[in-house]
Every structure is written in C-alpha cells, then in structure tokens.
Amino acid sequence: MARKSYRQAINEALRQEMRRDSKVIVIGEDVAGGQGASGETGGVGGVFGVTGGLYKEFGPERVIDTPISESAIIGAASGAALTGMRPVAEIMFVDFVGVCFDQIYNQAAKFRYMFGGKAKTPMVIRTMIGAGFRAGAQHSQTLHPLFTMIPGLKVVMPSNAYDAKGLLINAIRDDDPVIFMESKVLYDTEMEVPDEAYRIAFGEANIAREGKDLTFVAFGPMVPRALAVAEVLAKDGVSVEVIDPRTTSPLDEDAILDSVGKTGRLVVIDESPPRCSLAADVAAMVASKGFRSLKAPIGQVTCPHTPVPFAPNLEDEFLPNPRRIEEAARAALSWR
Amino acid sequence: MARKSYRQAINEALRQEMRRDSKVIVIGEDVAGGQGASGETGGVGGVFGVTGGLYKEFGPERVIDTPISESAIIGAASGAALTGMRPVAEIMFVDFVGVCFDQIYNQAAKFRYMFGGKAKTPMVIRTMIGAGFRAGAQHSQTLHPLFTMIPGLKVVMPSNAYDAKGLLINAIRDDDPVIFMESKVLYDTEMEVPDEAYRIAFGEANIAREGKDLTFVAFGPMVPRALAVAEVLAKDGVSVEVIDPRTTSPLDEDAILDSVGKTGRLVVIDESPPRCSLAADVAAMVASKGFRSLKAPIGQVTCPHTPVPFAPNLEDEFLPNPRRIEEAARAALSWR
Amino acid sequence: MQLSRDDLKRAYRGMSTIRAFEERVDKEFALGNIPGFAHVYLGQEASGIGVCFDLSDEDQIGSTHRGHGHCIAKGCDVKGMMLEIMGKAGGLCGGKGGSMHIADMSKGMLGANAIVGGSPPIAVGAALTQKLLKTGKVAVAFSGDGASNQGTTFEALNMAVVLGVPAIFAFENNGYGEHTAASYAVGAPSIAERAKSFGMPAEVVDGSDFFAVHDAMGRALERGRAGEGPYALEIVCSRFLGHFVGDPQAYRLPEELAQARANDPLARFRTKVTEASLLDDADLNAIDAEVLAQIEEAVALAIAAPRPDLSTLEQDVYVRY
Amino acid sequence: MQLSRDDLKRAYRGMSTIRAFEERVDKEFALGNIPGFAHVYLGQEASGIGVCFDLSDEDQIGSTHRGHGHCIAKGCDVKGMMLEIMGKAGGLCGGKGGSMHIADMSKGMLGANAIVGGSPPIAVGAALTQKLLKTGKVAVAFSGDGASNQGTTFEALNMAVVLGVPAIFAFENNGYGEHTAASYAVGAPSIAERAKSFGMPAEVVDGSDFFAVHDAMGRALERGRAGEGPYALEIVCSRFLGHFVGDPQAYRLPEELAQARANDPLARFRTKVTEASLLDDADLNAIDAEVLAQIEEAVALAIAAPRPDLSTLEQDVYVRY
C-alpha cells in the first residue's frame, strides 16, 4: 500500500490486468506515442500520461497506436472483443464521442441483445471528462447522461484513486461494454491505494460521508466538491450524507433511497447541463420511489443549459460550485 | 383547409417555405431519388415520400441528393447555414445520428455560443423516429433525450398533422439549429390542416385534452396513445388532462406545472428507455418546482432499459402501451 | 484455382440456396409474413458465395442490411434465419434481431448491420484478433457502393493498412445505394482505385461470375493468411429487385433490369460448368430441387413457430447487470 | 504568378505577424497568462499565408485546433485574438471560445475547430453556398495530416466532388498528429494521391515556400472560381514546437528539429526576395518591428482587460429561446 495518484492507480490497474491476461490490449491515439517518429517510441503514454510505460512493457502488439479515427478505434475494439480479446480503447476526450457514437450505442452496446444473447463484447472505453481545465466547449464536457441512457452499456465514474483502480479492474474483467470516465481534474489527487489487484463491483454506491439531515448524491469530480460543502455545513451543525454511486449504469438506487429515507432531503450535484441529466434521473427516481420520504423538493445543482465557456471565471461559474451547492443545501434544509 | 396527412402537411410546409424563400434548400439521401440512374429522377422524395415532388418543382440545386455520408450532410447544412442559406437536412432515421453526432452537438449547436454570439446557424434537421414499425434495434429509436440535453439545439416532436406543418414552418424560419422529429407511425394520420402557411411557436404546449383529476404529459407518437387512454378513463369518470409539449427544448414548463397544480397527479409517457429520459426530465422538474402540488408519486411510463426488439409482440410490449399507461394512471389516482 | 466437382456443387448449392431463400422472402413479405423491411440479395449470389467459399468458421465476416446472402454463404442455418426474419422464437437471434441483425458467432458471422458503414470498423477489429492471435485467418467486411462513401468505411480502410491486419474489404457495387446511382454518389472514378490509394492492393471483379470472385478472393486470402495486410475487392454486380422489398424502382429503366437478369450469376455458372462438362443440368437441377425443399421446410417451420416469449424482452441486454 | 512589391510586403507581414504572435503565445502561456491549451503555428506560416493570400472576406475558411495562423492569414484582428486566447472581455468570441474556437464571420473565418476533422464538412457547406449563390468565391478546409484520416474528412472530399462545389482542401502535413508520425498514421503513400483518388485534382506542395503554396493555391482557386469543383493541396511543412505548448517532444530527434528550423519559411522568403532584389532586409526588418509593436500592444491590452462579465454566461446559446 502506498499513496498513489488517480493517474497512477489507473495505470497500475491497466498494467496488472495486462500482466494477468494476454487478451487485454490497449488501443487509441498516442497511448504509446512516437510511432514512426525520429525519436523515442512509447514515451508519451496518452496526452496525460495515463498509459505511460505500458508500451515499454507490452510492446506494439498490445499497446496499439492508431490514426485519428475514433470510429475505427471503437469498431476495432468491439470487433476484437466479439472475437476473443479484451480491449481497452481510449477516446482521449469524451467530447470526441460524436465522431464514433454509432459504434458505441448502435453497435457495441446492442450486439448482445440484437444477437439474442449469443455474443459478448468485453471491452472498456477509457475517456477523460469534465470542465475546469479551461479547454473550451469541445474539450470540457462530461456527457455521462448520453451513456447512461444506452441499454447495453455500463458507465463508471470514479471519484478517487482507490475507486479508479478497483473499478477499472472490474471493468476489464466485465463481459459487457463499459465506459470508464476519468476526471482530468482528479488525475493528480492522491490517496492510499493497495498494490495488489482488487475489484469494486458495479452498482454499489460508496457512502463517502455519513449524515442524517440531508443527502447529497454526486458523480465523479463532483464528489470531492460535495464532500467539501458537507464539511462546511458540518460546522453549522448540519449533518450531510454524501453518496457517490460510482457507476451511473447500473445505479445503486437502494443506497440513494435508503439515505433519503433517513434524511428526507436530497440535493443531486451533477456536472452537466440540466436537461435529461443524471440529476434529473436521480431526482425523478427518488420522486417516484421515495415519494413518501421526501420532506422538501429535490435540489438539482447542475451546469446551466449552455456549452462550456472558455474564460476561467465563466467556467468556474458554469460548474456546480460550492456556493451553488451550499445554496441548494440550505434551500432543502429550510423547507418546511 | 382540407384533410391532410402528417406526411402531406410536412411536404406542404417544405414546399411553401421553399417558394417563399430561395435560401431554403433540402439536402439528404434520396430526398430527390434516382440521381444518376437510368430511369426517373426525383420520383422518390425520401424513403417515405415526405419530400415527394419537391425535386420536380425546385430542381437539383435546391433538392440535393447526397452520398451516404451523414457527417458531410450535417456539415454541409451547417456550413451553408453559417454563410447565408437556410438548409433543411434530412437524416433518414434518427438512429443514424451516431455517425454524425459530432456535427450536431459539437458543431452546429455550439457555434453561436463558442463564437460569442456572432454566428447564426439557421438549419433544420428532419428525421424519423420511433418504434412500432418492426424495423429492429437500429431503425426504431427515438433518441429525443439525446438532443434535448444539447444546449444550442431546439427539439421539435409534432404529434399530429396540424402541428407538424406549423412547427416545421416555424423551424425553417427560426435562426437556430432545430431538430424536427417525425413519427413514422403517424405519417398516414389525417386531420384538417389549413392550406396557407402558419407558424406554431416553440415552447408552447398544446393542451390536447382538458381534465382535472390527472395530468398526462406525452411526446410525439405517445400523444395519441395518451389521448386514447384518457378516453378510456373518462368512461370511468376520471378526467385526464393531456399535455403535448410539442417541443422538448424549449419545454413549456408552465403549462405542465399549471396542469399539475390543478390535478396534483402526473404521469409522463415517453417513448425511450428510462434512464435520463424526457420522462425523468419532466418528473424531476415537477418534483422540484411543483413539489407542493403533488398528491402522488409521478408515474413514468417508458420503454424498458433495452434496445428495441424486432419481434412484433416484443416490440409492442417494449412500447409504452395502453395497458401500462392505464396502470400508471390508476396507480397515481389511487394514491392517498 | 481448380475446383473439384464437389466444390462446384457446393458453390452452386450456395447460390441456389440464396436464390430460393430470397425469392421466398420476397413472396412471404408480400403475404405479410415478414414484419418490417427486407432487403434481398437476388442477383448478387456469386459475390457472397465467391467471397466466403474458402472461409472457415474461424474466419470472420461483417455484413450489411442486405445480409441474408452473406449469412447463407457463411454457413448460417436457413431455418434459424427464416425464424429470425419472421420474428419467431428459435430464430438465430431469438427473434430480437430480425432481417437486418442476423448473426451467428459460431459461424464467424459477426452480424448483418443496419447502419451503412457499421461493419467495416468491426471487421478491422476481428482482423486485429486474427493478427494478434496469429491464427492465419481473416476478417471480411462486406459493404455496398453506398457504404463505400461512409466515413467509418474510409477510416476502416486506413486503420487496416496502419495496423497491417488481414481485413478484406468486399465492396459489392450493385450500382445503387437505395435509389441513387453509384455513378452519382461515388465521386471517384472507381471504388477499387480509391481503396488502393489508401495503401492496399485492390481489384475490380465481375460479381456475376462466381469464378472471377472466387479467384480474386483467393488473391486477397493469400495475402491475408500470409499476414501481409488488407485487400480490397470491388465486386460489380446487379440488384435484381428494388432497394427493399416493395420498391417500385421507377428510377431504373426496364432495359436495365432486363440486362441485370440477362447476366444472372446462377445462369452464368450453369452455362460455364455444363459447357465445360464439369457438371450437367441434372446435377444442378437436383440441387435446386433439394434447396427448394429445404426452404419450403424452413418457411413452414417459421410460419408455424410461436413468437418469442414476452419474458425475453428484458433478457440479454447485458451478460450481467 | 508575379507579385508586386506591395504584395510581397503583405505576404511577409502576414508571416511575420503569425511568427511574432505565436512566439508571444508560447511565452505568455509559460507565464500563466493563457488558460488551457495552445497549439501554435510556428513553422507553418507560409502555408496559411500562401493559401489565404488571394482570398477575400467573402471566401470562407474552416480551420483547426492549430488555428491562430489561419485567423491571422484571413484577416482577424490580432487584438481580438489575443483577448480571446487569454479569455478576456472583448475577445473575438467574447472570451467564450478560446484558442481553439476563434471565429470571425465578417472575415469569412468560420472557426478554429477543436475536433479533428470537424471543419471539412462545414467548409463543404460554405462551398455549397458559394455554388448556389454563384458568388465565384470558394471555401477552404484546413486539415492536418492527422485530420486527413478522420472519417468526416473523407466524407467531405467525396461530398465536394459529388456536389461539384468550390471547396479547397488544404492538408497541412507537418509530419505529426500529436505525437504520432504521419508516416505511421497515414497508411497511404501520399495524402494528395489519396485525395486525388476521390476524383479531384491534387498536388503536393513545399509548405515552407510561400511562393510554392501561393502558386498551387492559384491553380486551386482558378478551378474553384470557375465553378469546376474541388481541389486538394498537400502542404508539406514543419512544426517547430511540440503538439501543444509544453510538449517535450522526446519523440523527435534534435536533428529533425534543427532541420525544421533550417527550413524556416520566413528565412526562405527573405532569402528569395532579397536575392532577387525585390525587397531588401531593411524593408523586412521594418515590417518585423512594426509587427512586434503591434503584438506587444495586443498583449498589453489583453493582459489589462477584464474577464467577461458573469452575466454573459447564459447569453448567446440561442438567437432566441
């Protein structure tokens, strides 16, 4: 056990799984880096270094650089998965899914059902999500609702290094297509992460903080924000329970309903525009299944219905920020 | 005024707008038909005949057949729109958006915001939606949540011929990108439709039926289903109000909240898998903004979390069908 | 390549099976026994059979919306297919797929695909498996002339070259993508030349001639099996009927349709093998008769079969959820 | 094509402006004054200027993530650009776009584009407008070697041929897509030949030579303005720095980088025009000095400028909602 960053935890998960199972391959743009160049090959390991070192250990047959052709990347992964491999494909920024979305939602995610249960497609799509990096409207989205709505796909949003490792190992060993959404603002966050391989099952929320007055549900990079606001509220004597579902599909409805059953008040914190968001999804679920428990309207702290703006002050305001989270919490608490 | 089908109403809207404004062009696969062939050119007018006759009247410069290249179709439309035209692009089945999704959500829908309000992109994407045609998993989706979540895009779902004409004319004259979702199971439904051009504004729901005990909100092809069930319930003395928002983005929240304010009970009927659906979106909105009015949990009648199955009996069960709508209505009514 | 009498019979049986199957699909569709759409392969039989003739169950193919012929050529059970197309229990996909989604992993048939351009990237993936596992097997991507213009197809061509995988791109140019001629929609002078410019060998083949297709595929397979990379075939053929069953085809002149029929791949095969005295009419007629009986049986079975149980609606979305 | 002294000065001023702008971006980025990423155009100046030299404000261009040079070449205001890149009020996009989304409709600049392959389809649309409105103007799609492999780009090539629109595809082959060499990722022997196989004229151009680019573009423009259809240029050039500002570039040997610098397009221009006595060093130095002052002013302005008002956050998502 040692302190490891979220980035290192992901790298370690990949490495350990590749060592364990020769069918596991990594494929994407610059996952090695330097192919065909005059200098070093394999020294890049993804634009954020997450696949660093894998090429040196596993070589070009298992750490496969590709042209900038995301549809062909996803198709290559799903075709390989259908025929016996366990590919981990990378779509660098989740924003790029628009050029390969068909291969995800109409192909990989539907094979099993369309083919009457006779195919399996064990593949993982790793991708980077989120705003706060000043990367503008086409490199800062999260888009988890887009994936959560897809039958046949599983959606993972780790909020810390420990979860990232365990969830990624679980994803690689899972027999269904999984999208694994890495938060670029969390890459450098560190914590204790076991050295050995371990799995975290999908659909099992983490109660990131226990509380009794109010429930926060937050996803991925919003979890640390929720925790920070919970800490602030604790100083005022308010006890907030923070639920990190870890996977949005499957979603651990029970954990959320149990918590709301206890607190009666819910605020969902979700980094996406409001319409058809995870915030709406959770709120609707609780409004249906937890109706009797609710003592106040469900708060939804989301981004506005706008693209991600570039200017730092606009982007900070765009994100569900501590001020807005706290306001929503106080509104929920004050409701009688 | 004469009885016209939903298909004819759309055709008439296109024709009238093309006559009115020479900048309006139609572009897509087989919107004319027969290009390069030995026989008749322009006799197809789209696989369902919706653009029939336009080629004969407006010729190849304004009714433009394309290769099967949806990204290039949407890009051609948005590039033309940015530079002064008013294109109406066709994506034959909405299921195909996966091959051109980037051009919709990252490009056309974002231009105006990313460019600081200095561009406008007056384009319409016409597309066919919905199950019930036994067309299988890749030709039967609705996918309106996918579009509703996109800031910068407007989303139109006409449920009858009258609305189809007025909404399409409004879409063509609108200065923003609009996706216009035509229900293939409604093409042959007829009603009185005025001969002259008229506009139906976006964001203004139609109260398709007035009632006081329960509110149904339904979209596109689900509206006739909701009305049919309302009729059945009326026989039992239950008065159901049926709201057809007509556009999902913008959404007429007031109409929905007013109705729920009156009835206290809501069932949303939505042809999509449940996660991050419009049903969830509306339910969450009402659970937030109409909390005090609610006398029962909000019912959501959606498809299951599965792809669209092919076999007719499975497909009929997959769709929000009268039995399931009625069950949800009765559950909402019986709640005390 | 010299084919034995048994091989020739097998080739003819394959084409005859497709012919009989598709003619029956056309008929059953008109009778209302087939839900949804159907795109039949009539006129293109020599292509599917020629391409798949030397493939094993471990060689993979990715197919299109017009996939029945590919399925048959790759060895899928016609009963299972007919059940599937009619949306019945026991269909190859349990009735959940339908005409445009027939698949059979056990036969190396990775699925018909209702998205034009959907298959080529997937076939590249299957070819990647072949390369990585050093199987000496290949993966074939069937695409139409229309699909040759889809971005995903182009990406697959380039990816296959870059990764050096044994993918074979079989472009079936039947002159039309729906109701639009390839001469209009393919801006390039030739699909084969365009594929070649991506960096792989490519050739144009007479797709109504089983022997020409089979020979060309032999060259593609040789390269693929040797691990030398991808190959493209532009297989020029004719669609006897409309795009989908029921298409009135006013965009095609009667002469063109007549010409297509005059170039019937089954008739050409028959002429060739009987003139060369390799098989006689009786041999071929016997095959036709057997095949017809087989299809008759499949149809009877499928019509009588029950719909899938409603309990299957929510099954098999995931392996486990 | 014979260029006047004024033209030559204008060409040099363009290149010098890009050079000074981008060197300053590199520096300001290191100083923390530029949020996010920046991809600079250093080394490719002759390409942007050569391509855009004879374009009017009514000719359109679509650009890339590496778009500053294209913006400058198309006449965008450098103050507005610097404000934008720093995320300030008054930026060309009000601070909402940033480096990868600079656009100026009034200059026929349809936007930098952070999606690789995003621009070519859009440029085809702009070219369609030119054709339909019979303007005699063109639309240019800038793409990198990396972008040349994206499906959207291929579709745009074919679409441009089929629709016969005056689109010019300027493929700037700087040898790399991020950290991967074009020699690896482009399976084709040549991007130009690949484009040609789509059915349009195409040529390879020395992209470090303004005159070569300008000449080739002249041929492309002639065809476009005459309404004869699309054209492709493969403009071979060098990226002096890494993919993004801060990229350590261990994948490129020092010799390669030195060679790129040795082929500096500004130096080559200077040598050519001074040796031919068309301009002298003093002329060019004067331009450099003016340009530097202009950039200095832009930077000072941008650093001093306020952030956009928070009230703009929800503005301009729609024309009206």
Ligand SMILES: Cc1ncc(C[n+]2csc(CCOP(=O)(O)OP(=O)(O)O)c2C)c(N)n1
């Ligand atoms: C992405 C996508 N776009 C459009 C369609 C509609 N469509 C189905 S088949 C077809 C024509 C395909 O032509 P081709 O590839 O030549 O195959 P053929 O039908 O001739 O066998 C079209 C446009 C589709 N299914 N998928």
Ligand SMILES: Cc1ncc(C[n+]2csc(CCOP(=O)(O)OP(=O)(O)O)c2C)c(N)n1
């Ligand atoms: C669809 C998409 N895929 C990947 C990226 C990440 N990316 C940004 S620039 C780039 C390399 C582009 O290479 P090239 O087209 O040669 O342009 P250059 O950077 O050399 O100017 C990549 C892969 C992206 N922005 N969009």
Ligand SMILES: [Mg+2]
């Ligand atoms: Mg065809």
Ligand SMILES: [Mg+2]
């Ligand atoms: Mg490059």
